[in-house]
Amino acid sequence: MARQPIYSSKRSLFRRINEWLHLWLGLFSGIVVFVVCLTACFWVFRYEVWYFTESYQRVPAQNRPFLAPSVLLQKAGAFVRQTEGKTVTFTGITYGSPHKSAFVLYKPSKEKIHQVFLNPYTGAIIHHKKGPSTAESFFIFVRAGHRFFWLPPKIGSPIVGTGCLIFVITLITGLIWWYPKKWTKTTRAKSFTLKWRANWKRVNLDLHNVLGFYAFLVVLALTISGIVYSFRWFDSAYHWLLTGRPQTHPNGHHDDHPFSDTTRTARLYDKPEDQLWHRIRREHPGAPGRLSISFPKAAKDPYEVAINPEEGTIYKTYERFFDQYTLKELPSEESRRYEELSAGEKLYRMNFDIHVGQILGLPTRILAFFVSLIGASLPVTGFLIWWFRGRKSITSSQTPRRQAIAFTSRTAN
Known part of the structure; x- marks a missing residue:
C-alpha cells in the first residue's frame, strides 16, 4: 500500500522546509517530550499529595506565638538522645505558616538527612523522619x-x-504549519474546533492541531523556563536578556556568600538563633510563609536566614546573612527583596514558579496540568498522523466486491 507524502509539493519551499523540520524533529524528540510533559503533570500537584499523605506536616492553628528556636532545639535534642542514645548537632530549623509544623534537621551521616517535626506552639514531637515518605519517593522518581x-x-x-x-x-514550525493560507469559514472550523463525530484519524488530527494551538503559548513558556535548568549557557543568556546584565550566581550556585569574621574566637550572644528569630519577627510582623535558619558549619560560615513572606510560591524568597560571632548583618546580592528588583529581575526570579505552574496558586497549577497533558499528547498524535498518512481503512462490513474495487482504485491511483 503506497503512502502519500505528508506535505504537498505544491507548497512553497519555505512551507516544505518548515513541514520537514516539524516532522523529523518531532519524531526525533518525541519520546523525551512525552516523558518530560507526562511527569510534569504529576509534579504539578505534589503539594496537594503531600498535604493529604503527610499529616505530620500539619498542626491546628492556635492564637498564640510560636516557641523560640532554642526551645524547639532543646526538645528535639532530648528526643533524639532518648531514641538514638546520642547527641546530634542540628544544622537548621524551619517554621511555616500557622497551620504547619516546624522541623529541625541533622545529618547522622554524610549522605543522610533526618528531620524532627514539632508542634511550634507546644514543642511536642510529631514525627521523626529518617527518609523520604512513600509520596516523596514517588515524586523523587x-x-x-x-x-x-x-x-x-x-x-x-x-x-x-x-x-x-x-x-x-x-x-x-507547528504553528506555521497550522496557519492556513486563506481564512475561510471552512479553515476557521478546522483550525479552532474539534470534530468529534468524524473518523478517528480526523479526531486525532484535530487533537494535534487544535489543542496544540490553544496550548501553544503556555507550553512554550513552560518549556523555555525549564531549559534554564539544563544548560548554564541558556540560563546565563536568559538572565542577560531579561535583566541586561550578567549573572552573579550562574545556575543559582551561591558559593560566594559572605563570610563571618574568623579573627574572633567567641560569640557575643547567647542563643544566637533566638536573637535572629526575634529580629526577623519584629521586621516581619504577622504570619510567616516560611522562615528557615541555617546554622554555621565552619568557622567562616555565617548564619543564613531564608525568608518567604508567602506560602506556595518561592519567588519572593530572599536570604540574609549574619556573622556567627557578632550577628552583624553581612551584605549580599541575595538579600535584595522582590520589591527592590527591576521588572526583568522579577520575571527571572519567578522562573521556577512559572515553570511548575504555581505562580498564581491552584488555578495556574490546574492550567499547567492540562497544558502539560496536551504537550505529552502531541508526540503521540503526531506520530499517529505520520504513521497512518495515506492509509485508508477497510472495514470488515465491506463485501469482497467492494474491497476489490477499493483496492483496485488505490493501486490505479
Missing part, C-alpha cells in the same frame, strides 16, 4: 524522569534540555 530521563544527571540533563530545545522549534 517523577522528578528524576522529568529532569534527567532517569539517567545520571550529567548525561540525562543535556538529553532533556536538547529534547526541549527541539520541542520549541517543533512548536514554532
